[in-house]
Amino acid sequence: GEDVEQSLFLSVREGDSSVINCTYTDSSSTYLYWYKQEPGAGLQLLTYIFSNMDMKQDQRLTVLLNKKDKHLSLRIADTQTGDSAIYFCAESLDDKIIFGKGTRLHILP
């Protein structure tokens, strides 16, 4: 089946790390993605990871993939107010890309 699950809300203090978690159901997914959506805008690709990788780091972003547990996480170091957005996890299945419901990240001063 095709299902991507993520928690709907996360609050983090400015300067702390944010960790957004995601689980997916289809082990044949080839790529897993994190997208960011700011108010009134479309989705913007943040980063992606190939399914044979465990970790990918890109500046403040770290993606961890546990393929056995079908668990994906996105860590944002030194969270800033500009990171406030909805973050979507997505998996690719053949040519179809399936999204989770999104996690709204709220930054506390």
Add this chain to the structure above:
Amino acid sequence: GAGVSQSPSNKVTEKGKDVELRCDPISGHTALYWYRQSLGQGLEFLIYFQGNSAPDKSGLPSDRFSAERTGGSVSTLTIQRTQQEDSAVYLCASKTGSDNSPLHFGNGTRLTVT
């Protein structure tokens, strides 16, 4: 153009009317997707076009929804006899044919059915 363009950005229509939503993908992108984003429902896959292949229509919620892609470029999503539950943001995205190429999204059309 530089990105995926969708029009109109906002559409208010009366229940029972038909609407057409347009998407101009990035030039050269062979794949085009339509998604629907409703409050609290995340992104719901609707339909996918790849080159000249038959589209994957498996996400269309009812036979009131249809889409076409002319000349492998511009796509139109048509909703007939709109219902209030059709109110949502309709997002279009395009990508190249490579497996790991990302989806590039437009800013969406916000449809409100009164």
